[in-house]
Amino acid sequence: MTWKHVGxxxxxxxxxxxxxxxxxxxxxxxxxxxxxxxxxxxxFNPPFAGLAIASEHEIYKMIVEAQALGINWxxxxxxxxxGELGExxxxxxxxxxxxxxxxxxxxxxxxxxxxxEPSAALECRLHHRVRFxxxxxxxSEVIDAHAADHLCDYWDFSKYTPLLYAGTVDQQGKCWxxxxxxxxxxxxxxxHQT
Amino acid sequence: MTWKHVGxxxxxxxxxxxxxxxxxxxxxxxxxxxxxxxxxxxxFNPPFAGLAIASEHEIYKMIVEAQALGINWxxxxxxxxxGELGExxxxxxxxxxxxxxxxxxxxxxxxxxxxxEPSAALECRLHHRVRFxxxxxxxSEVIDAHAADHLCDYWDFSKYTPLLYAGTVDQQGKCWxxxxxxxxxxxxxxxHQT
Numbered sequence: 001m002t003w004k005h006v007g008x009x010x011x012x013x014x015x016x017x018x019x020x021x022x023x024x025x026x027x028x029x030x031x032x033x034x035x036x037x038x039x040x041x042x043x044f045n046p047p048f049a050g051l052a053i054a055s056e057h058e059i060y061k062m063i064v065e066a067q068a069l070g071i072n073w074x075x076x077x078x079x080x081x082x083g084e085l086g087e088x089x090x091x092x093x094x095x096x097x098x099x100x101x102x103x104x105x106x107x108x109x110x111x112x113x114x115x116x117e118p119s120a121a122l123e124c125r126l127h128h129r130v131r132f133x134x135x136x137x138x139x140s141e142v143i144d145a146h147a148a149d150h151l152c153d154y155w156d157f158s159k160y161t162p163l164l165y166a167g168t169v170d171q172q173g174k175c176w177x178x179x180x181x182x183x184x185x186x187x188x189x190x191x192h193q194t
Numbered sequence: 195m196t197w198k199h200v201g202x203x204x205x206x207x208x209x210x211x212x213x214x215x216x217x218x219x220x221x222x223x224x225x226x227x228x229x230x231x232x233x234x235x236x237x238f239n240p241p242f243a244g245l246a247i248a249s250e251h252e253i254y255k256m257i258v259e260a261q262a263l264g265i266n267w268x269x270x271x272x273x274x275x276x277g278e279l280g281e282x283x284x285x286x287x288x289x290x291x292x293x294x295x296x297x298x299x300x301x302x303x304x305x306x307x308x309x310x311e312p313s314a315a316l317e318c319r320l321h322h323r324v325r326f327x328x329x330x331x332x333x334s335e336v337i338d339a340h341a342a343d344h345l346c347d348y349w350d351f352s353k354y355t356p357l358l359y360a361g362t363v364d365q366q367g368k369c370w371x372x373x374x375x376x377x378x379x380x381x382x383x384x385x386h387q388t
Contacts (some may be wrong), residue, residue: 008336
């Protein structure tokens with residue numbers, strides 16, 4: 001096999017494809033939401049989830065304010081909405097989710113918004129923050145978890161089609177690339193940014 | 195949609211499917227290797243990678259000893275080997291990779307082993323460790339990165355078939371479940387554990 005050097009600025013792309021979750025939060029009367037793929041479990045018991053996020057994002061400040069957040073899994077049928085959600089800025093909308101026609105309900109444990117339409121959702125309390133380079137790792141304790149019927153002990157992938165993020169590629173303009181895990185790929189040109 | 199409660203012990207399964215990487219290390223004359231899916235980028239610059247791992251694993255102690263590690267991406271054609279690698283114990287083999295017929299070369303920057311056959315590999319130095327619940331987050335700085343020809347600016351998914359971990363399911367015995375991202379699934383019964 002021929003090997004080649006990969007520039008360090010592109011290292012994160014080796015991790016693709018990654019499931020895109022949607023992080024949700026309410027603070028100071030506004031609802032924030034952002035797709036994220038730098039998100040993994042960090043512990044079984046208590047269940048902790050780690051989310052690495054740049055602190056410049058509006059939603060970062062909102063999570064620090066609320067000390068809580070929701071983590072939501074939307075399936076591949078929502079690719080268009082999730083791409084658009086990744087483009088619009090929290091500073092321009094009092095409710096980013098309604099801007100892409102998603103609705104929320106209030107989490108029982110944290111009073112934070114979770115999406116009404118998802119395949120699964122976690123109610124989380126912020127536990128710890130630690131900075132590494134350009135991003136901050138936000139560690140949350142999962143307080144409660146819900147899922148659609150197509151999760152039993154594991155996801156039933158004959159019913160649940162995951163939304164896998166595979167990057168934003170410059171090819172006749174920027175576009176979101178999502179994979180279904182079933183051999184199909186959605187390429188959606190940016191609507192809001194040039 | 196009908197929602198149901200998800201037991202907190204199963205929360206990590208909502209994150210499936212996740213690319214399975216192989217972590218490699220050499221310490222005290224032995225070569226350790228383990229598949230891992232709790233692994234994400236944590237920063238663009240410097241490039242940091244985060245790996246959450248239970249400290250009971252032999253490889254955890256070896257990484258602490260070596261203060262360095264390799265992170266390797268093998269494609270879907272290696273599913274059988276990666277499953278087997280996840281079953282055998284580091285305490286029983288002086289070289290776990292050769293036990294599953296994988297070979298290594300030495301990283302130039304860290305002298306740590308990286309796999310000879312992968313689609314991509316990172317040479318990393320251990321930067322920071324922090325405990326969350328049952329696992330420890332090992333944060334590494336990426337010193338150098340290599341990839342096969344089918345990575346340009348992004349993976350060319352027409353050539354690179356990722357290895358996506360989707361759990362171990364009790365169904366006529368335990369088995370590894372890997373997905374290709376192209377609609378195919380490999381279910382492999384455990385060979386070494388009952």
